[in-house]
Amino acid sequence: xxxxxxxxxxxxxxxxxxxxxxxxxxxxxxxxxxxxxxxxxxxxxxxxxxxxxxxxxxxxxxxxxxxxxxxxxxxxxxxxxxxxxxxxxxxxxxxxxxxxxxxxxxxxxxxxxxxxxxxxxxxxxxxxxxxxxxxxxxxxxxxxxxxxxxxxxxxxxxxxxxxxxxxxxxxxxxxxxxxxxxxxxxxxxxxxxxxxxxxxxxxxxxxxxxxxxxxxxxxxxxxxxxxxxxxxxxxxxxxxxxxxxxxxxxxxxxxxxxxxxxxxxxxxxxxxxxxxxxxxxxxxxxxxxxxxxxxxxxxxxxxxxxxxxxxxxxxxxxxxxxxxxxxxxxxxxxxxxxxxxxxxxxxxxxxxxxxxxxxxxxxxxxxxxxxxxxx
Amino acid sequence: xxxxxxxxxxxxxxxxxxxxxxxxxxxxxxxxxxxxxxxxxxxxxxxxxxxxxxxxxxxxxxxxxxxxxxxxxxxxxxxxxxxxxxxxxxxxxxxxxxxxxxxxxxxxxxxxxxxxxxxxxxxxxxxxxxxxxxxxxxxxxxxxxxxxxxxxxxxxxxxxxxxxxxxxxxxxxxxxxxxxxxxxxxxxxxxxxxxxxxxxxxxxxxxxxxxxxxxxxxxxxxxxxxxxxxxxxxxxxxxxxxxxxxxxxxxxxxxxxxxxxxxxxxxxxxxxxxxxxxxxxxxxxxxxxxxxxxxxxxxxxxxxxxxxxxxxxxxxxxxxxxxxxxxxxxxxxxxxxxxxxxxxxxxxxxxxxxxxxxxxxxxxxxxxxxxxxxx
Numbered sequence: 001x002x003x004x005x006x007x008x009x010x011x012x013x014x015x016x017x018x019x020x021x022x023x024x025x026x027x028x029x030x031x032x033x034x035x036x037x038x039x040x041x042x043x044x045x046x047x048x049x050x051x052x053x054x055x056x057x058x059x060x061x062x063x064x065x066x067x068x069x070x071x072x073x074x075x076x077x078x079x080x081x082x083x084x085x086x087x088x089x090x091x092x093x094x095x096x097x098x099x100x101x102x103x104x105x106x107x108x109x110x111x112x113x114x115x116x117x118x119x120x121x122x123x124x125x126x127x128x129x130x131x132x133x134x135x136x137x138x139x140x141x142x143x144x145x146x147x148x149x150x151x152x153x154x155x156x157x158x159x160x161x162x163x164x165x166x167x168x169x170x171x172x173x174x175x176x177x178x179x180x181x182x183x184x185x186x187x188x189x190x191x192x193x194x195x196x197x198x199x200x201x202x203x204x205x206x207x208x209x210x211x212x213x214x215x216x217x218x219x220x221x222x223x224x225x226x227x228x229x230x231x232x233x234x235x236x237x238x239x240x241x242x243x244x245x246x247x248x249x250x251x252x253x254x255x256x257x258x259x260x261x262x263x264x265x266x267x268x269x270x271x272x273x274x275x276x277x278x279x280x281x282x283x284x285x286x287x288x289x290x291x292x293x294x295x296x297x298x299x300x301x302x303x304x305x306x307x308x309x310x311x312x313x314x315x316x317x318x319x320x321x322x323x324x325x326x327x328x329x330x331x332x333x334x335x336x337x338x339x340x341x342x343x344x345x346x347x348x349x350x351x352x353x354x355x356x357x358x359x360x361x362x363x364x365x366x367x368x369x370x371x372x373x374x375x
Numbered sequence: 376x377x378x379x380x381x382x383x384x385x386x387x388x389x390x391x392x393x394x395x396x397x398x399x400x401x402x403x404x405x406x407x408x409x410x411x412x413x414x415x416x417x418x419x420x421x422x423x424x425x426x427x428x429x430x431x432x433x434x435x436x437x438x439x440x441x442x443x444x445x446x447x448x449x450x451x452x453x454x455x456x457x458x459x460x461x462x463x464x465x466x467x468x469x470x471x472x473x474x475x476x477x478x479x480x481x482x483x484x485x486x487x488x489x490x491x492x493x494x495x496x497x498x499x500x501x502x503x504x505x506x507x508x509x510x511x512x513x514x515x516x517x518x519x520x521x522x523x524x525x526x527x528x529x530x531x532x533x534x535x536x537x538x539x540x541x542x543x544x545x546x547x548x549x550x551x552x553x554x555x556x557x558x559x560x561x562x563x564x565x566x567x568x569x570x571x572x573x574x575x576x577x578x579x580x581x582x583x584x585x586x587x588x589x590x591x592x593x594x595x596x597x598x599x600x601x602x603x604x605x606x607x608x609x610x611x612x613x614x615x616x617x618x619x620x621x622x623x624x625x626x627x628x629x630x631x632x633x634x635x636x637x638x639x640x641x642x643x644x645x646x647x648x649x650x651x652x653x654x655x656x657x658x659x660x661x662x663x664x665x666x667x668x669x670x671x672x673x674x675x676x677x678x679x680x681x682x683x684x685x686x687x688x689x690x691x692x693x694x695x696x697x698x699x700x701x702x703x704x705x706x707x708x709x710x711x712x713x714x715x716x717x718x719x720x721x722x723x724x725x726x727x728x729x730x731x732x733x734x735x736x737x738x739x740x741x742x743x744x745x746x747x748x749x750x
Contacts (some may be wrong), residue, residue, distance in 0.1 A: 041696065045703040070671065070696040078674055078692060086688045153401055296445065299453055313461045317453060320444040321416065328420040 001216040003142065003185040004212055006031075006265075006278045012353050016236060016263035019353045022244055023369060024090040024142040025183050026082065029057045029264040032349055034251060034342045035092060037273060039086045040065050041075070044273050045328075045335040049089045054308065054340040055347070058090035060268040063135055063145075064099035068118050068125075072138040077141045080140030092268070093136050095145035095189065096127060097217070098249065101152070109149060111166065114192035122356055129170035130177040132345035137180050145215060146174035148189040164202050167191045171206055185212040187246060193218060194227050203238035213244040216264070229258050229375050253282065253345055254371050257362050260349050272342050276334035279323045282341040286370040290316055290334065291323040308340035309333075378517065378560040379587055381406075381619045381640075387728050391611060391638035394728045397619055399465040399517040400558050401457065405433045406619060406640040407724055409626060409717045410467060412648060415440050416450070416460045419648050420703075420710040423462045429683065429715040430597040430722070433465035435643040438510055438520075439474035443493050445501075447513040455515030467643070468511050470520035471502060471562065472592070473624065476527070486541065504545035505552040512555050520590060521549035528597040535568035539577045542566045546581055546651060560587040560633040562621060568593060569602050572611055578613035591639070595625045604633050604750050605743035628657065628720055629746050632737050635724050647717050651709035654698045657716040661745040665691055665709065666698035683715035684708075 001024060008021040020031040036043045036051060039062045043051055051059065061081060066072055078084040081091055100107055104116040112126035129147040136144035147170045151163040171188045178186045181189050188206035192198030206214060219228045232247060239245050244265045250256070251269020260269060272282070279291030283303035288295075290302060301311035302319065310319070310333040322330035345365075352361035366373045378400060395406040404533045411418045411426060414437045417621040418426055426434065436456060441447055453459040456466055475482055479491040488503035489505040504522040511519035522545045546563045553561045563581035567573030581589060591610050607622060614620050619640045625631070626644020634642060647657070654666030658678035663670075665677060675692065676686035685694070685708040697705035720740075727736035741748045 040700040040702055041693070042702050042704045047704065047707070066699075069700055070692070074672055074692060074696075077672060078690065082691075084693055086693075114617040232385060297449055315459075317449060317454065318416070318446070318459055318461075321449075325444055327417050328413060328706055329417045329422065331703055332422070332707075 001182055002212055003181060003183050004241060004244075006213070008241060010353060012358050013260040015358055016233075017260045017349075017353050017358050018117055018263060018265060019350055020265055021245065022265070023128075023375040024058070026088060026090040026142050027057060028300070029090060030350060032256075032260045032346055033058060033266055034256060034346045035063075035266060035268040036339050037268055037270045038085070038087075039080060040069070041271070043339075044277065045331045046339070048085070048237045050336060051087070051339075052089070054336060055343045056089070056339070058092060058142075059087065060092045060094065061139070061141065062096070062099060063093045063132060063139070064096035064103070066139060067096065067135050068120055069317060072135045076138040076140075077165050078317060082140065087322065090143070090145040091139075091141040092246075092266075093139055093141040093145065094248070095132055096135075097145075097148040097189070098150045100127065101150045102120055109166075113147075113171070114149075133174050133177040133186070137178070137184065141184060143187060143213065144178070145184050146171040148191055148217055150218050150221070151191065151193050153193065153218075155193055157195055160191075160195055161198055164192045164198050168202060168205050171209060171211075175209060175211070187211055187213040187215045189215040189217040189248070190235055190239075191218045194223055194231060196231070198206075199235050200238055203235050206282045207238065207240060208251050210211040211243070213246065214239050217248045219247065220255070225255070225258075226375055228255075229262060232259060232262040239263075251342065253369060254366070256345060257349065257365065258375060260353075261358065261362070272338035273335050276338040277331045279330070279334065281334050281337050284368055290319050291355075292320075295320045302334075302337050303341070306337065306341065306344075308337050310337040376398060376557055377587055378558050379555060379619075381588070382403075383616060385728060385732050388731055390636040390733055391608075392635045392724075392728050392733050393638060393640060394725055395640055397620065397640070399433070399560075401463060401465040401517050404465060405725060407631075407635045407721055408433060408510070408641055409631060409721045410435045410641060410643040412436075412643055412645045413460070413462075414645070415444070416456060418714075419652065420472060420706045423460070425711060426462070426714075427464070429711060430718045431464070431714070433467060434462065434518075435467045435469065436514070436516065437471070438468045438507060438514070439471035439478070441468075441514060442510050443472065443495055447702055449516075451513040457515065465518070466514075466516040467518040467621075468514055468516040468520065468639075469495055469623070470507055470522045471510075472520075472523040472564070473525045475502065476525045480501055484541075486544070488522075489524075504548040508549050508552040508561070512553070512559065516559060516651070518560050518562060518588065519561055520551070520564055521546040523566055525593050525596070526566065526568050528568065528593075530568055532573075535552070535566075535570055536573055539567045539573050543577060543580050546584060546586075549582060562586055562588040562590045564590040564592040564623070565610055565614075566593045569606060571606070573614055574606055574610050574706045575699050576608050582613065582615060586618070588612050588621065590621040590623050592623045594622065600630070600633075601750055604637060607634060607637040607639060614638075626717065628717070628744060629741070631717065631720060632724065632740065633750060635728075636733065636737070641732060647713035649711050651713040652706045654705070654709065656709050656712050659743055665694050667695075670695045677709075677712050678716070681712065681716065681719075683712050685712040685715075
């Protein structure tokens with residue numbers, strides 16, 4: 001039996017948006033879904049119970065980070081990542097590809113794999129497609145990624161073409177190495193930079209290999225938004241309707257809506273948790289830097305329309321004070337709010353698809369939030 | 376009507392330990408009690424709900440810190456400290472005396488008050504006994520402290536005598552300035568260093584002024600433990616039986632037990648929360664530095680005998696990983712555990728008094744924890 005099962009519930013009549021149900025070994029996920037990021041086996045500042053309370057059904061964790069610290073062997077001995085971190089809902093782990101190319105130094109890419117140095121202590125490591133699967137098998141995450149090269153932006157056609165070819169070869173090797181197919185679903189990652197023919201070719205060749213799901217990688221790395229949206233549009237066209245599609249590393253409110261409209265089912269991004277820790281929060285009227293002086297005596301909640309724990313119990317003045325005083329509770333309250341905001345946004349998106357009014361929802365949301373509707 | 380009411384329930388037959396009930400405008404407190412410290416209007420790393428879950432009935436917050444940041448006027452505008460920080464149980468605020476003498480620089484002590492510079496921005500401020508009451512009236516804490524000079528250790532007799540005289544004069548002025556006696560109970564602070572006659576005189580003269588409760592200040596500032604215990608012993612002898620006694624800034628497990636034995640009802644200390652954030656936790660078998668290497672593959676809880684949230688759900692290996700990775704959850708889990716440990720210890724102490732077996736409890740606890748029974 002396959003590890004996951006995707007059921008398409010409804011297609012939007014005017015866009016490529018889809019409403020779906022993704023069954024995993026650790027619970028059922030309504031899609032489109034936003035996955036909070038728990039890089040180091042913890043969603044920063046949150047407990048698992050708090051994640052459940054705000055409605056998270058699946059989180060992402062990072063293969064690269066967990067391999068380096070504490071080490072996948074320790075997590076395996078602990079009984080797997082779910083048990084290690086006390087999270088009994090679904091987990092997706094990434095391939096490490098993006099981190100190797102963004103965090104580590106002195107990497108050497110060969111067909112066999114990638115040699116890199118740890119961003120923690122400079123130690124030397126070698127990742128192959130097989131090794132990356134072995135690590136994720138040890139972690140026991142529900143959805144795992146095949147190893148990929150995440151090409152930088154900008155990069156010339158030749159570079160990206162070779163990189164894409166490598167990613168396809170690595171996907172084949174990863175698929176072969178993956179042993180635990182009944183408990184863990186392996187996704188192939190579509191690369192190809194901003195080149196439409198490469199994206200198309202990569203998608204088609206991965207689909208031929210028949211993965212349980214497909215990721216769209218190498219976007220949101222500096223290219224203009226319209227380029228990203230066009231690539232997503234084009235890529236999902238070549239992906240099968242009966243498999244989930246995951247747009248990697250994307251998670252601003254506008255990108256979530258635009259991604260859903262283009263047929264994406266799953267998203268992750270460090271944005272909500274990272275900006276929260278710096279004192280910036282989402283509100284229905286746009287971003288708000290709560291640590292700024294104007295909020296010193298503002299006793300209203302972060303967002304009048306929000307009913308998260310933070311907004312029900314604390315004022316902007318109090319949260320600002322916590323940030324100024326470097327208190328841990330500041331990061332906690334802002335993180336709860338930002339994650340709730342995005343998870344609630346996905347709920348509203350799903351409801352809009354159900355009612356066939358996604359474009360109207362987008363229009364209203366963009367206007368209130370202060371986004372220009374350009375795409 | 377008085378703001379608080381203390382009822383003595385039972386006296387231990389072989390020690391000066393007392394079981395009591397302290398009624399406050401924000402709930403009933405069983406004594407002896409340990410008060411977690413929320414210096415800057417938050418008990419570091421904790422939410423109010425988590426504090427309630429571990430059984431906290433009263434917390435302490437710092438007048439000096441709140442005056443400097445965010446400012447007592449802002450907290451007053453927010454509706455008082457309880458509402459500002461979303462805590463509806465009791466709050467005790469200290470006098471600022473200890474902080475002025477330990478944190479701020481360039482202080483000038485006069486009979487009128489103390490000029491000092493902020494530890495945050497170096498700005499100049501002047502605290503008088505009246506000002507300190509005014510600040511605490513604005514905060515709205517249930518139990519407030521009169522302004523005191525906390526003499527350093529060691530200090531010669533003349534210095535401490537003058538300091539004690541000043542503290543008594545300030546107590547008189549504070550009592551006169553305190554307007555909100557029906558909602559806030561003002562405690563006098565017994566000073567006098569390690570000099571028995573000064574402690575006795577200070578206690579007697581404060582008792583003549585008839586405060587709703589008495590604090591013992593200026594201890595645990597570097598003097599040997601036996602000296603501290605002797606001073607506590609002597610001081611409580613001169614305090615009335617029908618008023619609560621609070622030993623300021625004391626909170627290691629042995630000091631809590633020894634303090635209770637000497638007739639103390641209330642304690643506070645940053646120790647459990649501070650060491651938690653550095654990766655050190657209390658266990659029934661003594662302190663454990665969980666961030667150390669031996670725990671990397673230790674999948675047992677922090678303390679096998681503990682049933683706090685942390686111990687029920689997480690392993691030493693996971694918590695160690697969180698500390699190594701500088702994750703906020705590390706501080707959260709260790710703080711919950713350490714506070715629970717002390718609050719549970721006080722529960723067990725109260726139960727032991729109830730059953731007239733406090734000395735036996737002390738013996739067992741000390742032996743298991745690894746303390747020598749010297750006093």
